[in-house]
Amino acid sequence: MVADQASKAQARTREKVAPSLASFEKELHKVAARKVFQERMVSTFSPLLLLVIWELLVTFGILDFRFFSKPSVIAGTFWKLIASGELLTHLNASIVRICVGFLLGTIPGIFLGIIMGLSRIVRAAINPMIAATYPIPKIAILPLILLIFGLGEQSKYAIVAIGTFYIALINTMAGVMNIDKIYLDVGKNFGANRMNIWWTVALPGALPIIFAGIKLGWGIALLLIVAAEFVGAKSGIGFLIWNSWQVFSIEQMFVGLLTISALGFVSSLLLDELEKKVVPWKAATIS
Amino acid sequence: MEGMISTNIDSQSTGTLGADKIRITGLTKLFRTGHTSVTALAEVNLNIPEGQFLCVVGPSGCGKTTMLRIVAGLEEATTGQVLVSQRDKSKPINSMIFQEHSIFPWMTVRDNVGYGLRMRGVRGHEARERADEYVRKVGLAKFASAFPHQLSGGMKQRVSIARAFANDPEILLMDEPFAALDEQTKILLQEELLRIWEGTRTTVVYVTHSIDESIVMGDRILIFTAHPGHVKTEVLIDFPRPRGVYELKANPRFGEVAFHIWEQLKDEVLKAKEQERLANEEPKREEKGVMRGGRPSF
Numbered sequence: 001m002v003a004d005q006a007s008k009a010q011a012r013t014r015e016k017v018a019p020s021l022a023s024f025e026k027e028l029h030k031v032a033a034r035k036v037f038q039e040r041m042v043s044t045f046s047p048l049l050l051l052v053i054w055e056l057l058v059t060f061g062i063l064d065f066r067f068f069s070k071p072s073v074i075a076g077t078f079w080k081l082i083a084s085g086e087l088l089t090h091l092n093a094s095i096v097r098i099c100v101g102f103l104l105g106t107i108p109g110i111f112l113g114i115i116m117g118l119s120r121i122v123r124a125a126i127n128p129m130i131a132a133t134y135p136i137p138k139i140a141i142l143p144l145i146l147l148i149f150g151l152g153e154q155s156k157y158a159i160v161a162i163g164t165f166y167i168a169l170i171n172t173m174a175g176v177m178n179i180d181k182i183y184l185d186v187g188k189n190f191g192a193n194r195m196n197i198w199w200t201v202a203l204p205g206a207l208p209i210i211f212a213g214i215k216l217g218w219g220i221a222l223l224l225i226v227a228a229e230f231v232g233a234k235s236g237i238g239f240l241i242w243n244s245w246q247v248f249s250i251e252q253m254f255v256g257l258l259t260i261s262a263l264g265f266v267s268s269l270l271l272d273e274l275e276k277k278v279v280p281w282k283a284a285t286i287s
Numbered sequence: 288m289e290g291m292i293s294t295n296i297d298s299q300s301t302g303t304l305g306a307d308k309i310r311i312t313g314l315t316k317l318f319r320t321g322h323t324s325v326t327a328l329a330e331v332n333l334n335i336p337e338g339q340f341l342c343v344v345g346p347s348g349c350g351k352t353t354m355l356r357i358v359a360g361l362e363e364a365t366t367g368q369v370l371v372s373q374r375d376k377s378k379p380i381n382s383m384i385f386q387e388h389s390i391f392p393w394m395t396v397r398d399n400v401g402y403g404l405r406m407r408g409v410r411g412h413e414a415r416e417r418a419d420e421y422v423r424k425v426g427l428a429k430f431a432s433a434f435p436h437q438l439s440g441g442m443k444q445r446v447s448i449a450r451a452f453a454n455d456p457e458i459l460l461m462d463e464p465f466a467a468l469d470e471q472t473k474i475l476l477q478e479e480l481l482r483i484w485e486g487t488r489t490t491v492v493y494v495t496h497s498i499d500e501s502i503v504m505g506d507r508i509l510i511f512t513a514h515p516g517h518v519k520t521e522v523l524i525d526f527p528r529p530r531g532v533y534e535l536k537a538n539p540r541f542g543e544v545a546f547h548i549w550e551q552l553k554d555e556v557l558k559a560k561e562q563e564r565l566a567n568e569e570p571k572r573e574e575k576g577v578m579r580g581g582r583p584s585f
Contacts, residue, residue: 182389185361189383190403190454200402204393281392281434 069250077251078258091259093235097153097228098221101160106217109168110210114202116169117176130169138163138220139227151232156225163224164217171213175206208282211275218271222264237263304372308490309335309358309458314367316353326515327353331367333509333518340484340491342501344552345511346559351494352462354516358492359383359460373457379407382456387467390435390446397422397431399446403454421453424483441472445479452483459484461493465500474532477503485529498548502541503532510551513558520551 051071057063058070081087116123142159149155179202187201203210229238237260244253275282304310314331317324327350335341343351356362358369359381371380382403390399401418409417422431425445435443444464451459464480465473481504484491495501501508505524512519524544526535535541 180388182385183391186383186385186389186391186402187406188361189359189381190450191379191406193406196406200394200406201391204391207393279393281436 067250069254074251074254074258077249078255081252081255087240087255087259090235090237090240090256091263093233093239094225094229094237094260095263097156097236098160098218098225100153101157101225102164102218102221104157105161105164106168106214109165109213109217110172113169113172113210114176114198114206117173117179117206118197118202123173130166134166134170138224142228142231146232155232156228156236159224159228160221163220167213167217167220168210171216172206172210175209175213176202178209179205207279211279211282215268215271215275218267219264222260222267226260304370306336307334308337308339308372309333309492310368310370311354311358312368312370314354314357314369315365316350316357316362317365328357329515329517331517335490335492337372337490338488340493340504340506342493342495342505342508343511344495344498344501344508344548345516346513346552346556347496348559348563349511349514349555350516351511355383355460355462355492355494358458371458375457379403379454379456381458381460382451382454384444384447384451384459384461384464386463387440387444390443390450392435395432395434396427396438396446399435400449400453402450403456407454417453418449421449424452425449425479439472441468441476444468444476448476448480448483452487455487456489458490458492461491463495466496473500477532478530480504481528481530498545498552499536502526502544502548503530503535508548510548511555513555514562519555522548522551 054063054068055071058065058068078087112126116126138159141162145155145158145162149158183201183205184197187197192200225236226238226241229236230242233239237256240259241253241256244250244256311331311333314328314333315326316328318327319325331354343354345351353362357364358371361383373380391402394402397415397418400421401414404414404417405411419428419431422428425448427442427445427449430438430442435446438446447464451461465476468476477500493501493504495504502524508522508524510519510521511517522544526538526541
């Protein structure tokens with residue numbers, strides 16, 4: 001009897017406790033959501049605040065208008081360049097050069113990287129040349145490339161291709177060499193021939209590191225194309241920036257900088273998305 | 288007709304293996320480390336009848352895994368011969384269940400299980416069906432499209448088991464497949480492996496360092512000496528099948544067998560420890576240039 005009563009009492013307290021626990025959890029959720037919202041607001045408004053400060057500093061003459069212009073004036077120029085279609089032409093020219101050069105460099109880089117990763121002999125044969133030429137800043141060979149390929153599009157493709165080739169090759173080789181040996185054993189044990197080892201073990205096994213190389217290479221491609229367009233081009237974002245300097249159009253220069261920054265930002269988001277599609281097994285190791 | 292396959296050197300195999308599935312004769316393996324060489328295996332001779340579940344126990348570093356890798360064709364023998372009789376030309380000679388982390392992280396469970404089939408050119412949907420059958424057999428039907436990072440350690444080893452069995456090889460090789468698992472998962476997987484194996488009765492060579500495991504799994508247990516490894520003695524296990532791990536352990540004879548094996552093994556383990564101790568002192572007596580054991584570095 002007593003035990004029965006006790007258990008009833010217990011059940012009652014549990015009933016009482018249960019709803020309060022649920023509401024407590026709800027409260028916790030609310031607090032967490034509020035924190036996330038706050039963080040978002042702060043990271044949205046902090047850049048805006050910076051723009052406002054910039055605007056004010058120039059308006060009150062603390063910063064020199066000739067060198068720093070004003071966000072409001074830059075925005076006007078930005079709009080004008082978009083409306084005239086000029087900005088789009090430059091952007092388009094740069095993107096095509098980056099893409100063509102990137103593919104011309106990255107695909108052979110990955111290909112040779114896998115061979116070098118798998119074969120000691122090939123590695124021994126080619127590694128000295130890679131090691132000797134890799135440290136040369138790619139911009140330093142731009143004059144040579146202009147000499148060989150002329151001022152046309154080919155020289156732009158070439159400089160981007162050369163720069164991204166090294167990054168793709170070195171990362172792929174490291175990726176393949178870092179594949180756990182057991183996977184190669186499994187491939188061999190389950191009857192994979194040389195071709196199969198390539199496609200089912202070496203390439204997918206190295207893919208996470210190859211992708212790191214692709215992202216890095218993309219950044220280098222942006223850097224190189226701007227540099228190449230400074231000296232030998234009549235179009236492109238690099239040309240826009242350099243030309244603005246020559247005609248002393250500060251606003252136009254800032255528009256160029258803004259555009260290249262946006263290009264880098266958007267393309268890195270796209271590459272992240274592509275990585276999730278191509279390397280689906282990597283997703284959980286990060287988050 | 289019985290075909291003969293030599294997985295290694297000296298392939299002038301004439302005659303027949305008779306009831307034997309695997310015949311190992313005079314198998315020796317030397318590893319070179321710098322300018323000295325280490326004998327990992329010394330003159331291993333062994334016949335394994337068709338359908339036998341053979342367990343190999345020995346102190347760590349005794350070369351039992353090396354022997355398995357030679358049989359698997361992943362390592363070259365220095366001298367000696369491994370013969371495996373092949374009854375069905377369409378079947379692969381061997382499939383291995385590796386220690387751990389051996390399933391491809393970049394393939395789904397289904398693709399991992401069907402890997403051997405695809406590599407042998409089994410057509411797409413046939414391979415898929417067979418893979419699915421074995422995915423079900425190891426109880427992972429719900430996870431067929433999952434990637435390995437979504438699985439626990441035990442589930443990953445289930446995939447590894449399914450991959451080997453789905454390949455339907457002439458012989459199965461297992462290299463301490465459960466060594467990295469927790470005790471309870473290990474028991475479940477041992478029973479599961481036995482259940483699947485009883486459906487095929489494929490000849491198995493199973494390397495382990497666990498005496499209990501070897502008794503639970505095996506028909507016959509080989510005890511290896513300390514390095515350089517060779518067969519010290521063997522014990523036949525005649526507990527009836529199907530076996531349950533704890534049903535078997537409840538049998539008083541289990542303890543007797545385990546004790547008998549430990550008595551044989553103990554000296555070898557002590558020897559191996561002593562070798563390890565000497566190997567650690569090795570740098571001090573380098574001038575002698577003699578390598579005194581320990582695990583060879585590959």
